[in-house]
Amino acid sequence: MTDEAQLIQSVPTQLLIGGAWTDSSTGATLAVRDPATGEVLTRIADASPEDGIRALDAAVEAAEAWAATPARKRGEILRRAFDLLQERADDFALLMTLEMGKPLAESRGEVAYGGEFLRWFSEEAPRIAGRYGANPEGTGRMIVSQRPVGPCYLITPWNFPLAMATRKIAPALAAGCTVVVKPAELTPLTTLALAALLIEAGLPEGVVNVITTSSSKEVSSPIIADPRLRKLSFTGSTPVGVQLMKQAADGVLRTSMELGGNAPFVVFEDADLDQAVEGALAAKFRNIGQACTAANRFIVHEDVAPEFARRVTERVAAMRVGRGTEDGIQIGPLIDDRAVAKAVELVEDAVGRGAAVETGGSAIEGTGTFFQPTVVTGVAPGSEILRQEIFGPVLAIATFGEEAEAVRLANDTEYGLVSYVFTRDLARGQRMIDALDTGMMGLNVGVISNAAAPFGGVKQSGNGREGGLEGIHEYLETKYTMTPDPFA
Ligand code: ADP
Numbered sequence: 001m002t003d004e005a006q007l008i009q010s011v012p013t014q015l016l017i018g019g020a021w022t023d024s025s026t027g028a029t030l031a032v033r034d035p036a037t038g039e040v041l042t043r044i045a046d047a048s049p050e051d052g053i054r055a056l057d058a059a060v061e062a063a064e065a066w067a068a069t070p071a072r073k074r075g076e077i078l079r080r081a082f083d084l085l086q087e088r089a090d091d092f093a094l095l096m097t098l099e100m101g102k103p104l105a106e107s108r109g110e111v112a113y114g115g116e117f118l119r120w121f122s123e124e125a126p127r128i129a130g131r132y133g134a135n136p137e138g139t140g141r142m143i144v145s146q147r148p149v150g151p152c153y154l155i156t157p158w159n160f161p162l163a164m165a166t167r168k169i170a171p172a173l174a175a176g177c178t179v180v181v182k183p184a185e186l187t188p189l190t191t192l193a194l195a196a197l198l199i200e201a202g203l204p205e206g207v208v209n210v211i212t213t214s215s216s217k218e219v220s221s222p223i224i225a226d227p228r229l230r231k232l233s234f235t236g237s238t239p240v241g242v243q244l245m246k247q248a249a250d251g252v253l254r255t256s257m258e259l260g261g262n263a264p265f266v267v268f269e270d271a272d273l274d275q276a277v278e279g280a281l282a283a284k285f286r287n288i289g290q291a292c293t294a295a296n297r298f299i300v301h302e303d304v305a306p307e308f309a310r311r312v313t314e315r316v317a318a319m320r321v322g323r324g325t326e327d328g329i330q331i332g333p334l335i336d337d338r339a340v341a342k343a344v345e346l347v348e349d350a351v352g353r354g355a356a357v358e359t360g361g362s363a364i365e366g367t368g369t370f371f372q373p374t375v376v377t378g379v380a381p382g383s384e385i386l387r388q389e390i391f392g393p394v395l396a397i398a399t400f401g402e403e404a405e406a407v408r409l410a411n412d413t414e415y416g417l418v419s420y421v422f423t424r425d426l427a428r429g430q431r432m433i434d435a436l437d438t439g440m441m442g443l444n445v446g447v448i449s450n451a452a453a454p455f456g457g458v459k460q461s462g463n464g465r466e467g468g469l470e471g472i473h474e475y476l477e478t479k480y481t482m483t484p485d486p487f488a
Contacts, residue, residue: 003094018058018062025050025051032189045227047212051211052182054191055155059180062178066204066206076174077201079119084201085197097325101332103329122170127173139487144480147476153220154168156182156184161190173207175472185450201436255464258457260389262417265421268425271424283420295395296396297396298398319393330373346394347383351376357374358375373391416439416458418459439456440456
């Protein structure tokens with residue numbers, strides 16, 4: 001048996017409910033495919049709405065004991081999970097490449113990044129703090145304490161199968177919440193393997209429950225409508241996020257929403273072009289362009305745009321495309337046919353409005369869902385590629401003249417997740433921090449994600465922050481208690 005087949009065979013294929021691996025109540029299964037070959041890797045349980053409620057039952061049942069488990073102990077379990085993940089880093093990396101398609105080197109990077117959430121929140125658990133002090137009138141004492149929110153439902157996307165799971169599970173567990181996790185149906189194996197690892201690390205039964213399903217809406221709706229659920233955390237597209245927020249409103253649930261992005265990448269005439277080109281390639285082509293943080297609109301000063309375009313085109317034209325398991329591959333397959341069709345449409349629309357294709361520009365015929373790494377220049381205002389999230393390896397360049405115009409173009413979107421700015425002028429960089437309406441910014445850098453930083457967006461990119469000092473508060477409720485002054 002090949003290493004790949006052996007690895008796939010070691011991954012659980014059932015639902016995890018109350019500490020037991022179980023089949024779907026209907027016996028249904030769903031296929032998980034390798035997007036590079038289209039081949040079925042394995043079949044896993046396809047949960048029904050009843051299974052979803054059983055998973056919530058288990059999370060509810062485990063909630064009290066987990067909340068009462070000392071924070072130090074919760075942290076130690078997360079820390080053990082971090083250590084186990086390091087030992088199994090190669091397996092987790094290969095598993096992600098197989099089910100999602102990203103090059104192995106990037107999968108290894110995600111194991112490092114995703115693992116950090118386990119370590120970071122293992123350290124945050126014992127630091128959950130409160131306050132005690134006199135009220136301003138001097139008539140009483142005020143106690144402010146933090147309590148776990150309660151059972152949470154966590155819905156994750158396919159593009160970062162490990163990191164999106166640990167970024168939600170780790171803070172929830174650190175805070176003392178129990179969870180039901182629903183990974184994307186396209187990439188469920190990494191979450192199933194992670195759940196097995198958490199159990200091995202000593203997690204009590206029912207604290208993490210995993211449901212995999214091809215009927216996300218039908219399975220999720222009853223969970224979200226259940227009055228025992230207290231929190232919904234979602235990462236995915238804005239339209240689905242909007243739907244989920246509406247459903248969550250009925251139960252007045254706490255929500256964290258990490259939604260779409262349309263990141264501007266602004267290159268000023270005074271930028272260090274070497275740095276800007278490196279930043280651009282990382283911000284655009286990481287994860288085959290399938291990241292909500294991916295640079296979507298390159299807004300480059302007209303004086304440096306030709307040189308910037310020449311340099312990125314040279315690099316992009318030399319990128320190696322192929323199955324992510326092969327050595328030296330930089331661009332793997334897109335996740336499915338729809339993603340390829342969208343890239344085709346966006347490039348065609350831009351070209352129809354006068355843009356020029358400098359390299360690439362088409363889908364790659366044959367097995368798998370590949371799209372050529374692409375650069376288009378002279379993108380006209382109003383082009384769809386400037387409005388929609390591309391989620392593919394297409395670098396689209398538009399130009400500007402004045403700083404104010406760059407700001408106006410950068411902010412001309414309903415999204416507000418991240419912006420990238422390249423300038424050597426410190427004062428200008430500082431002006432941009434205030435001027436750009438995004439939750440995050442890369443100033444002279446193309447990759448910003450870090451477990452110690454608050455990740456999240458404004459406008460239609462969502463609400464709430466994951467990671468950093470802020471991350472654990474998404475899973476904590478603040479309770480205030482008033483008592484009379486003991487000396488009065
Ligand atoms: P993407 O563009 O990343 O596929 P989606 O928003 O479609 O984004 O999916 C993100 C996650 O949300 C996945 O786990 C998917 O199964 C889930 N999902 C999609 N639609 C719904 C829905 N109506 N209710 C609950 N979950 C959903």
